Amino acid sequence: MSTSFTEPAKKHLGQNFLHDRSVIDKIVQAIDPKPGDAVVEIGPGQGALTFPLLKRHGVITAIEFDRDLHAPLQAAAREHGALRLIEGDVLGVDFSALTAELAPAEGKIRLAGNLPYNLSSPILFHALDHAAAIRDMHFMLQKEVVERMAAGPGSKVYGRLSVMLQAYCTVTPLFVVPPGAFRPAPKVDSAVVRLVPMPTESIHVADRRVFANVVRAAFGQRRKTLRNALNGVADVAAIEAAGLRADARAEQIEVAGFVRLANLLADA
CATH class of the missing domain: 3.40.50.150 (Vaccinia Virus protein VP39)
Known part of the structure; x- marks a missing residue:
């Protein structure tokens, strides 16, 4: 066959x-x-x-x-x-x-x-x-x-x-x-x-569009810190409010960290 x-x-x-x-x-x-x-x-x-x-x-x-x-x-x-x-x-x-x-x-x-x-x-x-x-x-x-x-x-x-x-x-x-x-x-x-x-109920992303924008910007230039990569998307206060270090790079941030930051921005 x-x-x-x-x-x-x-x-x-x-x-x-x-x-x-x-x-x-x-x-x-x-x-x-x-x-x-x-x-x-x-x-x-x-x-x-x-x-x-x-x-x-x-x-x-x-x-x-x-x-x-x-x-x-x-x-x-x-x-x-x-x-x-x-x-x-x-x-x-x-x-x-x-x-x-x-x-x-x-x-x-x-x-x-x-x-x-x-x-x-x-x-x-x-x-x-x-x-x-x-x-x-x-x-x-x-x-x-x-x-x-x-x-x-x-x-x-x-x-x-x-x-x-x-x-x-x-x-x-x-x-x-x-x-x-x-x-x-x-x-x-x-x-x-x-x-x-x-x-x-296990997906904690509040706004898919905001989340996608944050992740795209964070990894847009891998060598940059979050402070610089997210310039215009999230300020240092927002980054730190999400429990993240502004001087960290995107590759150091776990998925839940990106979710927290995006949800904070979505609620702002």
Whole structure:
């Protein structure tokens, strides 16, 4: 039984197609879809993950930008299960509306996918905007991106992505995937990560826009102290009122510290 089809990868779309069966099996096992789950795959490509998920789960919704892949995906999917294909850019898909359509009872969708390296951060931030509609996410990304996502204060790779994701989600790196698992092979290692959005009552951000602005400014120039990086966003009095040192750098501040400062500014 075929598990994928062959189409040439398009470099300008950042396509690297997964083909290693053992890696695919580990991803499916990590997702572990159950009856009734609304599983949505981002970027099915040649169906390497799609078809095993279909075989396991029976019904999958997938979002694919590359129009040339739509017909072969639909044709090859028929022997595995029911594939609903959404044509277009994932950044234009309203996950909250999709949840209302696919999972009206439970009210949550489950996202999965091998994300293109050049779009991974925009897709992650787009998912964050709809975190309340998402039960969990299992993504394959460049290994260094996963390291940034999970990093803690004091790490050289702790930054805006770390803080924004960890304020809303539990981030768990699962396993590393070598370049040889893809066709064509990328020049870097990849990794699979699980993100589980926190319950609303566990998210302490009062104003998402203010929080995002504070974090963006703080990490805008990493070598600057908070006093200088946040100039025009928060004064020294506000920084210190949030329990932070004005002479500290952003990479030294834990997520809760940024939340306290943003909430103080939102209330001002």
